[in-house]
Amino acid sequence: MPSRKQLANAIRALSMDAVQKANSGHPGAPMGMADIAEVLWNDFLKHNPNNSKWVDRDRFVLSNGHGSMLIYSLLHLSGYKLPIEELKQFRQLHSKTPGHPEYGYTDGVETTTGPLGAGISNAVGMAIAEKTLAAQFNREGHQIVDHNTYCFLGDGCLMEGISHEAASLAGTLGLGKLVAFWDDNGISIDGHVEGWFTDNTPQRFEAYGWHVIADVDGHDPEAIKAAIEAAKAETTKPSLICCKTIIGFGSPNKSGSHDCHGAPLGDAEIAAAREFLGWPYAPFEIPADVYSGWDAKEAGAARETQWNAQFEAYKAAYPELAAEFERRVIKGELPVDFDAKTKAFIQECQDKGESIASRKASQNAIGFFGAMLPELLGGSADLAGSNLTLWSGSKGIQDDPAGNYVYYGVREFGMSGIMNGASLHGGFINYGATFMMFMEYARNAVRMSALMGIQNLFVYTHDSIGQGEDGPTHQPVEQLANLRMTPNMSVWRPCDAAETAVAWKAGIERRDGPTSLVFSRQGLPAQARNAEQLANVAKGGYVLHDCAGTPELILIATGSEVGLAMDSAKALTAKGRKVRVVSMPSTNVFDSQDATYKASVLPSSVTKRVAIEAAHADYWYKYVGFEGAMVGMTTFGESAPGGDLLKHFGFTVDNVVATAEKILAA
Numbered sequence: 001m002p003s004r005k006q007l008a009n010a011i012r013a014l015s016m017d018a019v020q021k022a023n024s025g026h027p028g029a030p031m032g033m034a035d036i037a038e039v040l041w042n043d044f045l046k047h048n049p050n051n052s053k054w055v056d057r058d059r060f061v062l063s064n065g066h067g068s069m070l071i072y073s074l075l076h077l078s079g080y081k082l083p084i085e086e087l088k089q090f091r092q093l094h095s096k097t098p099g100h101p102e103y104g105y106t107d108g109v110e111t112t113t114g115p116l117g118a119g120i121s122n123a124v125g126m127a128i129a130e131k132t133l134a135a136q137f138n139r140e141g142h143q144i145v146d147h148n149t150y151c152f153l154g155d156g157c158l159m160e161g162i163s164h165e166a167a168s169l170a171g172t173l174g175l176g177k178l179v180a181f182w183d184d185n186g187i188s189i190d191g192h193v194e195g196w197f198t199d200n201t202p203q204r205f206e207a208y209g210w211h212v213i214a215d216v217d218g219h220d221p222e223a224i225k226a227a228i229e230a231a232k233a234e235t236t237k238p239s240l241i242c243c244k245t246i247i248g249f250g251s252p253n254k255s256g257s258h259d260c261h262g263a264p265l266g267d268a269e270i271a272a273a274r275e276f277l278g279w280p281y282a283p284f285e286i287p288a289d290v291y292s293g294w295d296a297k298e299a300g301a302a303r304e305t306q307w308n309a310q311f312e313a314y315k316a317a318y319p320e321l322a323a324e325f326e327r328r329v330i331k332g333e334l335p336v337d338f339d340a341k342t343k344a345f346i347q348e349c350q351d352k353g354e355s356i357a358s359r360k361a362s363q364n365a366i367g368f369f370g371a372m373l374p375e376l377l378g379g380s381a382d383l384a385g386s387n388l389t390l391w392s393g394s395k396g397i398q399d400d401p402a403g404n405y406v407y408y409g410v411r412e413f414g415m416s417g418i419m420n421g422a423s424l425h426g427g428f429i430n431y432g433a434t435f436m437m438f439m440e441y442a443r444n445a446v447r448m449s450a451l452m453g454i455q456n457l458f459v460y461t462h463d464s465i466g467q468g469e470d471g472p473t474h475q476p477v478e479q480l481a482n483l484r485m486t487p488n489m490s491v492w493r494p495c496d497a498a499e500t501a502v503a504w505k506a507g508i509e510r511r512d513g514p515t516s517l518v519f520s521r522q523g524l525p526a527q528a529r530n531a532e533q534l535a536n537v538a539k540g541g542y543v544l545h546d547c548a549g550t551p552e553l554i555l556i557a558t559g560s561e562v563g564l565a566m567d568s569a570k571a572l573t574a575k576g577r578k579v580r581v582v583s584m585p586s587t588n589v590f591d592s593q594d595a596t597y598k599a600s601v602l603p604s605s606v607t608k609r610v611a612i613e614a615a616h617a618d619y620w621y622k623y624v625g626f627e628g629a630m631v632g633m634t635t636f637g638e639s640a641p642g643g644d645l646l647k648h649f650g651f652t653v654d655n656v657v658a659t660a661e662k663i664l665a666a
Contacts, residue, residue, distance in 0.1 A: 002293045004221045007042065008034040009277045010077060010290050012250045015069035016273060017283040018090035018097070020264045025091060025099065028247040028260040029067030032218070033152060033183050036243055039224040041074055046147060048300030049079035052108045055329055055426065056307050058147045059110050059126045063119025064154035064183065065100040066262065071109065072097045077286070077294035081107040084284055103424065103452045111424050112452050115444050117160030120180060121414055123151035124166040125421020127178035127238070128397070128406065132377065133427045135401035137325050142314040144325065148232070151180045155193050158182065158201060165414025171209030173398060176235035179228065183218070185247040191258045202242055211237040218243030250277045328375045329427040332511065341372060342505045350498040350534055353526040358519040358559065359461040361497035363388035365504040370404070373508070377428040379406035381415050387433035387461045412438045416445035416458070423454045429508055436460035436476040436518060439483070449514040450488040456514040457507045462521045463493065464614035466560055466646060471639030481619040483516045484587055492586045493518040495562035496526045499585045502537045506589070518559065522642055525563045527583070540589025541601055544581045545569055551580035553660055554602065556623055557612040558584050561651065565612050568656035577664070610660050614651055627666070629659050
């Protein structure tokens with residue numbers, strides 16, 4: 001049996017070889033953390049390489065994702081579907097070993113990391129999901145949800161603000177099954193960190209309410225093992241294991257220096273490292289006994305088999321709970337009556353014809369869906385009373401671990417990263433809310449959700465200058481365009497309660513990417529629709545009002561401006577104009593429709609078009625062309641009552657009519 005040091009050296013050798021072959025990458029972190037990883041993966045990690053999606057596996061997150069060869073080495077050595085040929089293609093086009101770990105590319109990678117600090121926030125979300133699922137489903141003698149979340153992170157992760165947000169909430173929530181390993185090597189890209197990072201990290205985490213294990217020798221397997229055992233024994237607090245390591249350990253001339261952080265070691269230094277480590281093998285060569293020492297397939301299969309037996313016993317004792325667990329967690333399916341009940345709710349919203357703010361319509365939708373979907377896990381970044389995210393069945397998980405609502409505090413970025421982790425974990429449909437303007441704080445996490453193609457519902461209220469007196473700091477202008485131009489992001493800006501219900505349904509049904517639900521502060525008029533129009537809302541854009549014969553002008557609007565478009569159409573019709581109004585609550589969904597449908601809504605023969613939206617005007621050129629016009633924003637807002645601002649910036653019937661007449665006369 002190979003020694004622990006030999007097993008760890010396999011990680012070091014693969015990492016330096018892959019980085020050298022790619023002539024790109026970060027060998028320092030994998031070489032420095034190899035001993036920690038060896039102990040964790042071989043002595044503690046509960047996983048099954050034969051089934052990387054086994055629901056009760058431990059989760060492993062590499063927050064310092066630039067050290068990706070660490071996780072690729074671990075996955076390859078322990079038996080996941082990652083052959084040595086893929087390691088040889090590190091950082092190459094379409095390989096399963098991209099420069100930073102990417103969810104969906106590589107078997108066994110739990111989340112995409114790279115933006116520093118993202119991983120620790122994801123890990124907090126995974127730990128919340130584990131704790132909440134366990135409280136909802138476990139029963140005495142039947143612990144079917146019982147796993148840990150482990151996270152590696154470096155100095156860079158701890159400098160990023162998102163780590164403060166996520167770690168603070170993790171301590172408050174007492175996430176006892178979260179264990180983080182700080183790679184305390186004192187090095188970042190610019191050199192030794194003393195010039196820019198002198199935090200007392202152990203005290204910082206103690207202040208957060210974490211269990212801190214300080215001064216662990218990150219190259220001593222017995223010390224590492226004892227630290228992990230101590231962390232697992234503390235079940236009421238998350239744990240931070242502070243591991244003193246040498247970056248690039250094994251490189252005799254570059255270890256301990258930023259020279260090995262983000263560049264290949266070079267052939268001569270790799271040869272010296274092989275001699276230093278006692279690793280007399282060719283590049284990418286792993287001896288059979290080392291492979292055998294790492295192979296986790298048999299043990300992993302046994303663990304899952306044991307869990308399956310436990311689940312069968314659970315199923316016999318609690319058949320209804322087991323069926324719900326299978327639906328939510330194993331299969332990720334919606335209830336069989338979801339579609340029928342939701343269509344009835346949408347029709348009810350249409351029939352009631354309430355003129356209310358779309359944020360209030362959203363709250364009504366949350367109440368409906370929350371009562372039907374116990375997997376709906378909501379929250380707000382300290383704006384529940386303004387975002388209207390609470391409903392009658394909301395229970396905060398800080399009071400009841402089996403609850404369904406997270407009070408995130410003023411942590412927009414942390415909230416969104418945590419939502420990503422909970423979504424990746426499985427078993428929940430997550431929604432989290434803030435003012436739309438403060439999507440900017442969360443932008444990177446929102447982008448990561450879209451990049452990974454995972455379900456999240458980002459609820460953004462106070463969506464325009466109609467927000468009013470709080471002024472331009474709180475009034476979004478460019479954010480809608482930003483979200484719409486994010487690949488794989490679905491964006492809905494509904495105009496009334498019926499469109500809001502459709503938008504929520506679409507977001508809940510969409511499983512291959514996130515949805516942004518954008519709502520108004522101010523009240524909006526309900527719109528009349530026939531059955532065909534109501535059905536077409538789900539297509540993202542549809543004819544809300546039409547004229548006899550071929551229109552000479554099309555008004556396109558979203559959200560709060562649909563009512564303005566309807567009033568403007570009435571005024572133009574009174575002047576003898578033939579006008580069509582198109583409500584387009586979701587541009588990306590409309591764009592995905594077939595050409596025939598899109599032409600039926602926006603016929604190419606009608607080139608006189610005006611887009612109306614209280615957001616950046618430039619986005620709408622793709623729909624109105626050069627013969628059309630926009631009534632939109634080209635500047636920031638101002639501080640005044642919302643109604644006054646809408647008049648000031650031209651969101652009036654008079655201005656829309658004047659704009660329309662100008663292009664009709666051209």
